[in-house]
Amino acid sequence: MNCPVCGRELKDEKSIAKGIGPVCARKLEKLKDKADEDQLKMELSFEDEK
Helix, strand or coil: CECCCCCCECCCHHHHHHCCCHHHHHHHHHHCCCCCCCCCCCCCCCCCCC
16 A cells, blocks of 8 residues: 555555555644645635525
């Protein structure tokens, strides 16, 4: 099984279970809450949609 981000072979049991390598997982975690400067942020409200 390969990491879907970088394509390297996953060898560690934990990485295989997560489906991503540890380095890529850390990089993605850092980017998770960081908006790209060209990215628009939207808040969706599902209230009153009856």
